[in-house]
Amino acid sequence: MFAAAVLFLFACAALAADGIPRKAASCIICHGAGGNSTDPAMPSLAGQPAQFISTQLYLFREGNRKDAQMTPIASGLSNADMNELAAYFSSQKPAAPSRKTAPENAAAGRRLAEQHHCVQCHGPALLGLQHIPRLAGQQFAYLKTQLRGFKAGIRYDTDGNMTSAVQRLSEADIEVLADYLAGLK
Ligand code: HEC
Ligand code: HEC
The missing domain is CATH 1.10.760.10 (Cytochrome c-like domain)
Structure with a gap:
């Protein structure tokens, strides 16, 4: 009973009702639903290795990699946020490519x-x-x-x-x- 209550509290803190980390809601405005971008200039995150995603977020936050849109977003993330977001987007299924190779x-x-x-x-x-x-x-x-x-x-x-x-x-x-x-x- 106690363990179940603790688990429930933990899940509520990290995840919205649909299982998407709360912080990911803002990401999909630019990176697309489930991290599948529909904008040719915006990178997809779905199916990226988790370590790649967390490393890039860290590089943006620390000011190594710079981008006018990503830098301010990454600056508000903790290491725990980065790991959670990386786990979420890396587990999303990449959509079929929107481009057809010539x-x-x-x-x-x-x-x-x-x-x-x-x-x-x-x-x-x-x-x-x-x-x-x-x-x-x-x-x-x-x-x-x-x-x-x-x-x-x-x-x-x-x-x-x-x-x-x-x-x-x-x-x-x-x-x-x-x-x-x-x-x-
Ligand atoms: C306002 C638009 C915007 C929002 C919101 C946004 N991003 Fe980004 N993101 C970008 C852009 C633009 C780039 C590409 C930057 C560049 O060209 O270097 C990027 C790059 C990235 C990259 C590197 C991808 C790669 O393939 O190198 C990661 C990881 C990332 N974003 C994660 C996130 C996460 C997680 C969130 C939510 C917390 C988020 N982004 C929110 C615009 C956004
Ligand atoms: C020796 C290993 C190595 C080789 C060879 C290599 N890459 Fe990479 N590539 C990397 C690493 C590591 C990164 C991430 C770099 C970083 O952000 O610090 C990367 C990043 C990239 C990115 C950025 C993707 C993104 O989502 O931001 C592109 C595009 C890319 N590589 C394309 C290529 C292409 C095309 C070739 C061949 C011409 C190539 N790479 C050869 C290791 C390699």
């Missing part, structure tokens, strides 16, 4: 992903793992902005690996890769 970019994109070792870190199916993001089905415009940002040295990169991985990509390569990745399930 037929000529499917093979060319895969070739680039292998040639530039994207698959070595992001995984053979580009689903991400641990602190490395899922790229499959990510929004097209967002992917391009990030790749250009790494190349120009303006997207924060914890260990420098991404910045070096993209140095040899041309603008045309970035278009092909983003089109390939955005259409992957």
